[in-house]
Amino acid sequence: MEESKTLEILKTAILLERKGKAFYSSVAEKATDPDVKIFFRTMAEEEEDHVNFLTEQFASYTKTKAFKDFKVPVREESTDELILSDKLKKQIAAASFEAAAISSAIDMENRAILVYQEQADRATDPKEKVFYRFLADWEKGHHHILHEIDEQLKEKVWNDNSFWPF
Numbered sequence: 001m002e003e004s005k006t007l008e009i010l011k012t013a014i015l016l017e018r019k020g021k022a023f024y025s026s027v028a029e030k031a032t033d034p035d036v037k038i039f040f041r042t043m044a045e046e047e048e049d050h051v052n053f054l055t056e057q058f059a060s061y062t063k064t065k066a067f068k069d070f071k072v073p074v075r076e077e078s079t080d081e082l083i084l085s086d087k088l089k090k091q092i093a094a095a096s097f098e099a100a101a102i103s104s105a106i107d108m109e110n111r112a113i114l115v116y117q118e119q120a121d122r123a124t125d126p127k128e129k130v131f132y133r134f135l136a137d138w139e140k141g142h143h144h145i146l147h148e149i150d151e152q153l154k155e156k157v158w159n160d161n162s163f164w165p166f
Contacts, residue, residue, distance in 0.1 A: 003065060006128070009119050010058040013135070014051055016112050021047035023108060027101040036098050043105070043142065050138065057131060067127035070134075102150050109143040112136075 021044050028040035053070070060068040116136035123129040 006061060007058070009115075010054060010061065013112075013115060013119075014054045014058065016115060017047050017050040017054060020044075020105075020108055020112070021051060023101075023105065027098065027105075031098055040098075040101070046142070050135070053135075067125055067131050069127065070131065099153050102146055102153065106143060106146045106150060109139050109146060112139040113143060 024040050024044035024047060028037050028044060031037045031040060057067055057070070060066070113136050116132045116139060120129050120132035120136060123132060
């Protein structure tokens with residue numbers, strides 16, 4: 001892929017991840033429940049991992065004009081372990097701000113997935129292709145978690161308001 005286009009995409013991706021980190025950090029700061037704070041703080045930390053991961057590739061590409069081999073970052077604590085607990089879902093459902101933040105976060109993750117998938121499809125460098133596919137999959141993991149919470153929140157609202165047709 002053309003060098004300037006590659007650098008532009010990497011810069012765009014870094015900014016996208018920084019916005020995600022800022023968003024999740026802001027929600028964590030405003031959340032009142034400790035479990036909800038931990039969830040959003042963990043999401044912010046994962047976005048920071050993405051920023052670092054992208055920045056490392058950006059620096060490498062700037063120097064060598066090639067994507068470098070990479071190891072998949074491993075976090076000690078995963079959002080998967082924090083998520084989908086009944087307690088967390090109840091706490092988010094009880095706070096409309098956090099529930100609205102989940103919807104916004106889904107949109108943000110969808111945007112990131114789209115950017116990374118498109119780049120993977122356009123890339124001609126095999127390392128670049130693998131790099132962007134990995135990032136798209138990482139964001140899909142976030143999207144899945146957020147979508148699960150959103151679906152369960154929706155079901156709770158339907159149950160609480162007797163929206164079921166039967």
